Every structure is written in C-alpha cells, then in structure tokens.
Amino acid sequence: xxxxxxxxxxxxxxxxxxxxxxxxxxxxxxxxxxxxxxxxxxxxxxxxxxxxxxxxxxxxxxxxxxxxxxxxxxxxxxxxxxxxxxxxxxxxxxxxxxxxxxxxxxxxxxxxxxxxxxxxxxxxxxxxxxxxxxxxxxxxxxxxxxxxxxxxxxxxxxxxxxxxxxxxxxxxxxxxxxxxxxxxxxxxxxxxxxxxxxxxxxxxxxxxxxxxxxxxxxxxxxxxxxxxxxxxxxxxxxxxxxxxxxxxxxxxxxxxxxxxxxxxxxxxxxxxxxxxxxxxxxxxxxxxxxxxxxxxxxxxxxxxxxxxxxxxxxxxxxxxxxxxxxxxxxxxxxxxxxxxxxxxxxxxxxxxxxxxxxxxxxxxxxxxxxxxxxxxxxxxxx
Numbered sequence: 218x219x220x221x222x223x224x225x226x227x228x229x230x231x232x233x234x235x236x237x238x239x240x241x242x243x244x245x246x247x248x249x250x251x252x253x254x255x256x257x258x259x260x261x262x263x264x265x266x267x268x269x270x271x272x273x274x275x276x277x278x279x280x281x282x283x284x285x286x287x288x289x290x291x292x293x294x295x296x297x298x299x300x301x302x303x304x305x306x307x308x309x310x311x312x313x314x315x316x317x318x319x320x321x322x323x324x325x326x327x328x329x330x331x332x333x334x335x336x337x338x339x340x341x342x343x344x345x346x347x348x349x350x351x352x353x354x355x356x357x358x359x360x361x362x363x364x365x366x367x368x369x370x371x372x373x374x375x376x377x378x379x380x381x382x383x384x385x386x387x388x389x390x391x392x393x394x395x396x397x398x399x400x401x402x403x404x405x406x407x408x409x410x411x412x413x414x415x416x417x418x419x420x421x422x423x424x425x426x427x428x429x430x431x432x433x434x435x436x437x438x439x440x441x442x443x444x445x446x447x448x449x450x451x452x453x454x455x456x457x458x459x460x461x462x463x464x465x466x467x468x469x470x471x472x473x474x475x476x477x478x479x480x481x482x483x484x485x486x487x488x489x490x491x492x493x494x495x496x497x498x499x500x501x502x503x504x505x506x507x508x509x510x511x512x513x514x515x516x517x518x519x520x521x522x523x524x525x526x527x528x529x530x531x532x533x534x535x536x537x538x539x540x541x542x543x544x545x546x547x548x549x550x551x552x553x554x555x556x557x558x559x560x561x562x563x564x565x566x567x568x569x570x571x572x573x574x575x576x577x578x579x580x581x582x583x584x585x586x587x588x589x590x591x592x593x594x595x596x597x598x599x
Contacts, residue, residue: 282396287320291353294328298346363574364399371406382415390481391433392468403466419445469502476565476581477514488567514562524555
C-alpha cells in the first residue's frame, strides 16, 4: 500500500524548500518531497513513508529529473531498509518506476549494493540500512558538487563560443534545483551566466504536454531574478529565424554509448533548428547519465505516458491532485487517442557539446564518452 502525506508550506513563489530531504521524526524515517505537480500555484511537501508511495510520486512526476530521480531511488532503498521492508523487492519496484532516466536505476543500485555489502559480511539489518542511507546521502552531496562543476564548465564554454557575453539562451523542460541535489544541470549554467552578468535573456519553452517549462523553469527563473520570457514550443522556430537565439541548453535523461541524447520530448526539433541556424546545441548532464550499456539512440526505451496528459488540461491546485492527475478539463473530444512520448532522442551529430562535471566533450563521440566515464569516480558500469 502506498503511503503518502501532504504538508502545505508557503506559496506561491520560490521559498528555498529542498526538492527532496530525508527526515527522521519519532514515528519513523520518511522521505519528504517538494510536490512538483503543485507548482507554481503552491508549494506543498509530500511525505513518503514507504516505497510504493515513493514509486507513485515518481510516476506522477511529483519528483522528477534525472539526477534527482537517482537520489530519490537511493533514499528509497534506505527507506525500505529502515522501515523493515524487503530491500530487493523495493529496489526492483523503484528501478522500474520510470524506464528512460538511467540515473534512477543507478541510484537504486548504489544504495542496494551498499546494503548488500554489509549484510553479506554478517552485519545487522540496522547496519546494512545505515550503509544504504550513507550511500544515498553521499550521492546527494556528490550531485550538488557535480552541479556546481557543470555550471563552471558550461559558462566557460558559453563564453568561448559566444565572446562578449550578453547571451540569449533557449532552454527546454526543467533543469534547475528541482531536478538536482544542487542548482541543476542546464539551468545551472544559465544561472551562472546570469550571476556573471553574461545573460541577456533566457527563453523558456513551455514544454508540452505537462508545461514543465512554464510551471517549473519559469518558477525557478523568477525566483533567481533572471531576465526570461516564456514561449510556446512551436514558436521556437520563429525565434531562430529572427536571430534571437545564441545557444540552446538542455539536460538529458540518458546518453547512449554513441552520444545519442534522450531528453524531454521536443528537444530533437530544437537540435534540428539549431543545426540549420548554426546555433550551438549544448547538453548538460552529470556523468551518471551516460549509459555505456545502451549502444545507441535506437536502443533507448522511450517512456510512453497517459494520453490524458495531452487531452486534458489540469489546474495544479484543483481538488484531487496536481498536474496530469486526470482531474482536468478536456481539450479534445471524448475518446481522442493521443501520442504522448515523454522523451525524444537527438543523434550525436546534432549535439555541439556535452558538458559534465568532468569537463566538456566536443565533438561528441563514443570514444570520447568512454574516456570521460573512465575519468569519473562516480560512474560504475554494471
């Protein structure tokens, strides 16, 4: 049985509430999430006391974004151990909650491996659980550090590609602190440019079908005092044609061994537009998002989401749930079939550079990715 509780905090407006935190109240440990389906209308914490509750939160996108999913998965294993549930069963449930973002399975493996290492040496359940929790906390810390390093590398690259500052950056989906243990991936680079006085404008795609750009990226940009403008996804082409885009910055949910990049659906058309208009197309992601076990883009499993996310429009604060909960107003005739992939795949030849905490890869090649992973202390190839 999925067990969740809801705590209303403040809102609207960014308040600095962590996207995810471990808490240990007298009644037992919990994982507390900032419910992203409620944003930007209200900031509400979702309290998960068991793994089925966390899996449900992952599936309904209350917690999302590749790096943060990895952290959530690791904490989920620790939660199962602390609550006395079967860790192997919990790990399987968590790893299968969303198929495309490789970080989720990575975080689960990391914490479950720490648990088993202690258990197999004769350690108690409490000791094994403590090891899983320590692994989750270390992953959380390391992701925050990786975020800061990606921001530095990304800003250096932008300034090299676009000397003189005054960058006009187009971004897609949401890649800030809501997806990370730190300040994010692609958004962290834009934020670094803003702080350096090099950002002229952040163009924010609304990002259909769940409007994660307008609901979440605009929320973060407003809270950071950035100059930003929101546009519908199908308006991006006119921006390129008008010469109003200097670079595209996106995140990634999985990077295959050949450099193909899976990201929120709508990323691939931006890459095609960028190539035609000679605009750098830059992917920002931690090395943990690189999956050398997936040979190419065709081998990436693309999650198909419910059609109602396209055929209905949900008001986040409506009774019964947040965005995409099925409680919305119909915007298509009853019975309409919808095509709703969560991601698309961009081939490496359309990617100018991949920015990671270990540095910048350009051109993007399979050999370069392997070298990058070999340098990283964070990557484990299973």
